[in-house]
Amino acid sequence: MTDFSLWDILRNLLLALRWTVVLSLIAFVGGGVVGGLLLFARLSGGPVADRLIGLYVQVFQGTPLLMQLFLAYFGIALFGVDVSAWTAASVALTLYTSAFLTEIWRGCVASIPKGQWEASGSLALRFGEQMRHVILPQATRIAVAPTVGFLVQVIKGTALASVIGFIELTKAGSMISNATFKPFVVFSCVALLYFVLCFPVSLYAKNLERKINVARR
Amino acid sequence: MGIEFDFGAVLGQWPLLVRGVLWTLGLTAIATVIGMVVGVACAWSRASGPAWLRWLVGSYVELIRNTPFIVQLFFIFFGLPAAGFKLSPEVASVIAMVMNLGAYATEIIRAGIEATPRGQIEAAVSLALNKVQVFLRVVLPPAMKKVWPAMVSQIIIVMLGSAVCSQISTEELSYAANLIQSRNFRAFEAFIIATVIYLALSVGARRLLNWAGPKYFFGR
Numbered sequence: 001m002t003d004f005s006l007w008d009i010l011r012n013l014l015l016a017l018r019w020t021v022v023l024s025l026i027a028f029v030g031g032g033v034v035g036g037l038l039l040f041a042r043l044s045g046g047p048v049a050d051r052l053i054g055l056y057v058q059v060f061q062g063t064p065l066l067m068q069l070f071l072a073y074f075g076i077a078l079f080g081v082d083v084s085a086w087t088a089a090s091v092a093l094t095l096y097t098s099a100f101l102t103e104i105w106r107g108c109v110a111s112i113p114k115g116q117w118e119a120s121g122s123l124a125l126r127f128g129e130q131m132r133h134v135i136l137p138q139a140t141r142i143a144v145a146p147t148v149g150f151l152v153q154v155i156k157g158t159a160l161a162s163v164i165g166f167i168e169l170t171k172a173g174s175m176i177s178n179a180t181f182k183p184f185v186v187f188s189c190v191a192l193l194y195f196v197l198c199f200p201v202s203l204y205a206k207n208l209e210r211k212i213n214v215a216r217r
Numbered sequence: 218m219g220i221e222f223d224f225g226a227v228l229g230q231w232p233l234l235v236r237g238v239l240w241t242l243g244l245t246a247i248a249t250v251i252g253m254v255v256g257v258a259c260a261w262s263r264a265s266g267p268a269w270l271r272w273l274v275g276s277y278v279e280l281i282r283n284t285p286f287i288v289q290l291f292f293i294f295f296g297l298p299a300a301g302f303k304l305s306p307e308v309a310s311v312i313a314m315v316m317n318l319g320a321y322a323t324e325i326i327r328a329g330i331e332a333t334p335r336g337q338i339e340a341a342v343s344l345a346l347n348k349v350q351v352f353l354r355v356v357l358p359p360a361m362k363k364v365w366p367a368m369v370s371q372i373i374i375v376m377l378g379s380a381v382c383s384q385i386s387t388e389e390l391s392y393a394a395n396l397i398q399s400r401n402f403r404a405f406e407a408f409i410i411a412t413v414i415y416l417a418l419s420v421g422a423r424r425l426l427n428w429a430g431p432k433y434f435f436g437r
Contacts, residue, residue, distance in 0.1 A: 058416075058420075059416060062373075062377075062415070062416045062419040062420060063377065063412045063415045063416050063419070064377040064378065064379075064380035064381075064391065064412075064415055065377075066380040066381055066383075066391060067380060067391065067394075067408055067411055067412040067415060068412075070394075070404070070408040071405065071408050071409065071412060074404040074405040074408060075405055077405075078220050078405055079220070152282075152283065156283075156284070156285040156286070157285075159285035159286075159287045159288060160285070160287060160381065162287070163287075163381075163384060170285065170287055170288055170291070173288070173291070174291070177295060182299065183291075183295035183296045183298075183299050184292075184296040184297070184299040184300050186296075187288060187291050187292040187295060187296040188292065188296065190288050190291075190292075191280075191284045191288050191289070191292060194283065194284045194285060194288060195279075195280060195283045195284055198283035198284070199279060199283045202279070202282065202283055
């Protein structure tokens with residue numbers, strides 16, 4: 001049996017870390033786009049759209065991400081499509097992220113005083129113009145901190161993709177642990193790498209939050 | 218091409234599902250009680266403990282909050298035995314859930330404690346209450362009341378997170394779903410049903426805790 005040095009373990013984990021980062025970015029960008037569309041639909045679509053999207057949010061926030069991944073994996077396969085772990089993980093994480101982001105952003109838009117809507121409406125701005133020139137510039141400022149904060153949740157969420165066979169950091173950790181019989185070292189390294197990835201993002205989010213609160217006070 | 222569903226094949230195995238639900242609820246209940254005690258203790262340490270303890274608790278909180286639950290679980294279940302602590306899947310699951318909830322609860326409760334007006338503490342001290350009495354009787358109850366909704370959300374998140382415990386063969390709800398689909402190959406139906414049950418559990422638990430919290434736990 002070959003002996004594995006700490007560097008061997010760490011090197012292989014770092015290689016797998018790429019896929020955690022890529023999957024996080026896919027989920028975050030995809031979820032951002034879908035979440036944005038849902039936000040517009042919710043703001044302009046009347047009570048029915050509001051209800052439906054509210055339900056969508058509740059379903060994704062009220063069920064385990066693990067189940068969502070399984071459902072994407074087995075659900076897409078029902079249509080006779082050959083699903084890769086990549087597809088299933090990207091779809092599930094994108095939808096999951098979109099539900100949270102659209103809810104966060106809705107809160108930010110809702111915190112803009114009603115007078116801003118009324119004033120811009122009385123200037124004959126249409127919905128799109130109101131959003132673009134009046135509401136969004138103000139809402140974005142508030143939204144940045146919680147959005148960055150949620151990125152940490154997305155990165156941690158990608159760890160679950162390991163369960164459907166997506167080889168990212170956690171899956172690589174399990175495989176290396178099985179090959180080296182050093183679970184303590186391997187999972188310490190895995191946790192450390194996640195920490196190195198997430199902690200700066202957390203700090204950045206906290207910093208943004210503090211800045212905005214200072215400006216508001 | 219038609220897709221046929223057979224939910225009956227899954228629902229026929231209802232005793233497994235019920236067992237799974239009971240495990241999920243049981244694990245969550247234990248983790249909630251112990252996790253909140255951990256949270257209160259750590260929040261107190263962070264607010265008024267010595268510097269080294271504050272640093273230690275701060276590291277614990279950040280370490281847990283910035284790593285995935287599944288990795289914490291694997292570390293406890295697969296990693297610790299290598300260092301000499303052998304744990305059953307259920308105990309490992311509870312420990313992981315307690316550690317996880319404890320870290321988030323610390324931050325939540327700390328926010329409540331920090332919102333206590335100074336005058337209340339000064340008034341309590343002037344009534345000759347000691348440090349522990351001030352914390353337990355004056356600072357903590359209103360703080361808990363203030364942060365209870367956030368706490369309930371976190372408890373729900375931990376309950377949903379416990380689905381991952383099936384990966385170390387703890388026999389909770391998602392394990393039951395997995396077992397059923399391995400018997401009859403009705404994977405999609407099994408996971409749909411499990412998902413619907415999880416949704417019902419999270420809605421029900423949220424209602425129950427939001428109602429019971431102010432009524433029974435902090436009085437007034």
